[in-house]
Amino acid sequence: MVGTMHAWHAVERGHEVVHIEREAEARGASLRNFGQIWVSGRAGGEELDTALRARELWEGIGARVPGLGFRANGSLTPVRNELELAVAEAALARPDAAARGYKLLTAGEALAVNPALRGAFENGVAQAALWCERDAAVEPRLAQLALREALLATGKYTFLPNREVRDVVGENAVRDDRGDVHTGDAVVLCTGAWLSGLVREVAGEIPVRRVRLQMMQTEPLGEPLTTSVADADSFRYYPAYASEALDALQAAQPQDPTAAAHKMQLLMVQRLDGGLTIGDTHEYEHPFAFDTLEDPYEHLTRVVESFLGRPLPKIRRRWAGVYAQCVDTSRVVHRQRVRDGVWLVTGPGGRGMTCSPAIAETTANELGW
Numbered sequence: 001m002v003g004t005m006h007a008w009h010a011v012e013r014g015h016e017v018v019h020i021e022r023e024a025e026a027r028g029a030s031l032r033n034f035g036q037i038w039v040s041g042r043a044g045g046e047e048l049d050t051a052l053r054a055r056e057l058w059e060g061i062g063a064r065v066p067g068l069g070f071r072a073n074g075s076l077t078p079v080r081n082e083l084e085l086a087v088a089e090a091a092l093a094r095p096d097a098a099a100r101g102y103k104l105l106t107a108g109e110a111l112a113v114n115p116a117l118r119g120a121f122e123n124g125v126a127q128a129a130l131w132c133e134r135d136a137a138v139e140p141r142l143a144q145l146a147l148r149e150a151l152l153a154t155g156k157y158t159f160l161p162n163r164e165v166r167d168v169v170g171e172n173a174v175r176d177d178r179g180d181v182h183t184g185d186a187v188v189l190c191t192g193a194w195l196s197g198l199v200r201e202v203a204g205e206i207p208v209r210r211v212r213l214q215m216m217q218t219e220p221l222g223e224p225l226t227t228s229v230a231d232a233d234s235f236r237y238y239p240a241y242a243s244e245a246l247d248a249l250q251a252a253q254p255q256d257p258t259a260a261a262h263k264m265q266l267l268m269v270q271r272l273d274g275g276l277t278i279g280d281t282h283e284y285e286h287p288f289a290f291d292t293l294e295d296p297y298e299h300l301t302r303v304v305e306s307f308l309g310r311p312l313p314k315i316r317r318r319w320a321g322v323y324a325q326c327v328d329t330s331r332v333v334h335r336q337r338v339r340d341g342v343w344l345v346t347g348p349g350g351r352g353m354t355c356s357p358a359i360a361e362t363t364a365n366e367l368g369w
């Protein structure tokens with residue numbers, strides 16, 4: 001998506017783009033994510049500004065490319081007790097709360113916004129919810145395909161799949177693994193979490209790490225889940241929630257052991273086919289597991305069933321994905337000029353789907369496209 005959004009902005013500004021992809025179709029993080037255009041937990045300052053700008057760009061691009069499935073669905077985070085409520089209230093007291101569209105909803109109000117959350121708001125599991133109006137969603141499995149179709153229709157875009165970029169050649173050119181050299185006014189390497197090979201050769205060791213996540217997707221729910229949903233474990237991970245109230249929560253309410261072991265939070269979004277995409281875990285230690293573990297899935301199922309007040313539909317898919325994240329997590333992205341005319345853009349972390357249009361816009365502005 002980072003590469004595709006660079007192509008989008010370049011074409012918008014009248015340039016021609018050759019987009020080189022190693023696989024027959026993209027298979028990286030941009031396809032494996034939730035498709036959450038996630039504003040709610042972003043750190044104040046540059047990170048929030050980038051996410052808000054990206055949210056605006058997604059909405060505009062989504063209006064022109066309906067196939068990517070943009071919808072302004074907002075999110076609800078049910079809070080289950082006074083400690084979690086205090087964290088939500090602290091978030092509401094932030095100076096940037098209004099920009100995020102934060103609101104504290106009573107259980108009745110939350111149920112009216114998302115009637116599928118009967119377990120949370122009718123059965124007394126949660127007493128209130130943090131609403132974030134700015135959160136939105138797209139369809140990760142469709143977005144790149146839909147954007148590519150729109151780009152191809154401009155006549156200014158060429159997609160070259162099944163070619164791996166192997167070398168940077170002089171200035172402004174790359175050689176692929178078929179020996180073909182592609183020259184442009186600018187080269188932007190958007191290689192996602194592939195930090196070895198080409199990236200190590202042209203940039204050395206960069207301050208970017210890899211993070212692996214486990215995900216799952218269900219059969220259709222059979223009713224609308226009108227908002228994205230998070231659980232209060234997300235308060236522990238997103239910088240926007242750092243507060244004395246969070247310190248008190250962490251001290252008094254240890255996280256569920258499975259959730260703590262796998263650095264988990266619940267995030268859930270309904271796909272356009274009605275299925276639920278549910279995650280996630282965070283693995284930082286290498287070597288990464290090559291298989292998926294059941295315990296985290298069982299934990300997520302328990303949490304989701306408590307919110308829905310009904311059994312989860314059958315799981316249809318399980319997968320893992322890896323993203324690249326700046327080691328200094330306050331940095332939005334790693335953008336580096338590696339040679340004259342050649343830039344590397346990677347490391348947007350768990351917010352790369354959200355921020356990709358704004359990250360690419362910044363590159364376009366900085367390079368004077």
Ligand SMILES: Cc1cc2nc3c(=O)[nH]c(=O)nc-3n(C[C@H](O)[C@H](O)[C@H](O)COP(=O)(O)OP(=O)(O)OC[C@H]3O[C@@H](n4cnc5c(N)ncnc54)[C@H](O)[C@@H]3O)c2cc1C
Nearest residue numbers: 001002022028029030033034036165192321351352353354
């Ligand atoms: C499970 C999961 C859930 C996530 N959820 C969200 C979310 O809901 N919201 C959000 O904002 N972010 C989310 N993220 C993060 C987000 O998905 C990533 O930050 C973002 O997709 C990164 O995009 P990218 O284009 O840099 O990488 P990728 O999508 O991985 O793309 C990199 C591409 O480069 C190609 N490539 C690499 N090297 C070469 C080469 N030498 N030659 C040719 N091609 C090459 C690869 O084949 C690949 O297609 C999630 C990530 C994961 C893994």
